[in-house]
Amino acid sequence: MRVQHYRIAGEPVIVRSVETSEDVRAFLDWCRSNHNRPIAFDTETTGLDIYAAGFRVRLVQFGTEREAWVLPVDSAAGLVCAPQAAVREALESLPYLLAHNAKFDALAVAAHLGVDLVSLWRRITDTRILAHLLDPRGPQDPGGIGQGLKPLSARHVDPDAPDTQAGLYAEFRKLGHTKETGWAAIDLDNPLYTLYAGLDVILTARLFAVLGPLVEFAGYGRLSEFEHAVALVCARIEARGFLLDVEYTETLAARLLAEADEWSAVARRFGVSSVNAPAQISAALEGMGENLSETTESGAIKVDKEVLLPLADLDRKWQRIGAREANPLADAVLRAKRASKWATSYADAMLSRRDTRDRIHPDIASLQARTARMSISRPPLQQLPSGDWVIRRAMQAEPGCVVGTVDYQAVELRVLAALSGDVQMTAAIHAGKDLHAFTAELIYGPGFTEYHRKVCKGIGFGKVYGGGPDTLSRQTGAPLDQVKAAIRAYDRAYAGVRRYSKRLQSRAEWGVKEVVTPAGRRLPLDRKRLYAATNYMVQSTARDVLAEALLRLDERGLTEFLRLPVHDEVVFVAPADDAKEIGREIQTAMAVDDFFGVPLTTDLEIGGRTWGSLYGAAA
């Protein structure tokens, strides 16, 4: 057994690395004698892509505030002692486990060491969840530090705790590896590797010693349980994965890449060597006599889609307007950028993330944004183009099955009506009215047009988000004076909403700079952006509506059909013959009859074999 010593917060800690079968027995003895204490665990792996061919768990660590055990389990290492069975035994029997960002480690040991995910998860407390409840701000937000183990340890455990990740990257480079290759290549007994692996669990145990009582003291006990349950459902969705149509996606990627090349060649003829270089584009456009007035935050000339589309005589749906001669460079830049983004961010990302059964396991972060919203990454399946089916067509149901969705109808506006108690808005919802059309009628009278409805939809969202007349005018494309009039009319029609927003803001102005959601979540506000209060409240509450729905779906045994949560909807896959029935069950489980006086109703859509079929692709 190798023993390494270190100091954390001025106290000596010890890291033991298992080398012999005798060490394995000593580890199991240690587990037994610490059975009743919370034990932090962690894994070191070959990479982040748990389901990729060649992925391996290399180390599994267990530890308390003072002591860590590091066990090598890498199947490719030809180990003298094989502690896999002991690791499994520990993971299956220790009653009280801790982990930071537990989902990753739990999925890794479930997929590669044969540990049962559900029974393991029931015994885990995730310190990242605790940290998010206590402060959901990201590292970029004013006053925020994020939920990383490093910044949390620095704040709550030891300001001089080592940055183990950065330290390892430096070691990788020294050994001739890179950030990416180092994780798989570093020797299992590299002293820095084992030391840092051990320190991570010691830090997690110490972090819990601080955050655990804070969570209880803040009254977050139930919310914490709720979040752990939601995280498990999301982890199971992730583990199941979503089937990729590889042949289609490969053809699509090649086609998009060729398209990007063609349009890049056109841009090159106008002196733009890269369509991703804004300075080149603005210089070339100005050389062609175009007048560019919009600037970015840092003062550079803006050449985003909003600027380029009018120059190319295209509307927001890329239809020819006929107002001017299309600028061929603007047109080429737009098309090249779209094609290459779709190729790299979506098609290639999907292909590179598939497992041996052609399934995609995106990283579902069930508790991510400041508002607790979920995020999905690698690949970003919540952000696929919705105006065109070609990308979504890549994801498909298993043979004999179809893809469907259930989404909430105008959930953010309904949540706003519920929270504000606005009488008029609540009544309109109860009457089953189209809220945006109803608003249009209130403002423009019974003769309102489809255009008026659109303006009102924009204003409705803009109000929720706290936008002013200028932004709303730009966003909706409606003239400023009309928007201003509509805002006035909106405030008159929905006086309760206006009162509610004002109340949230003035409370924050004079009292604590936060909003408290009905779920009991305390969301800090940036002092310069108190107007975001209503948005945080509504967005966060809508998120919790979906999160609670996921738990109801799980209770009813419907998790196996789920493929993705997408903010206000779930994507599911079911056998074609049962899809309607299963879809209805999902609808029923998600619907809320009385959410603070407002019904939250759902829409069901059943498509064909692919996700794209719900966006216009042939079934």
Place this chain on the structure above:
DNA sequence: ACTTTCACG
């Protein structure tokens, strides 16, 4: 590392 852009709800 930072900026810019673009995809979604």
Place this chain on the structure above:
DNA sequence: ACGTACGTGAAAGTG
């Protein structure tokens, strides 16, 4: 004193 659209993930260029 004033008015501010919110929340994400990802790629690529620049320095």
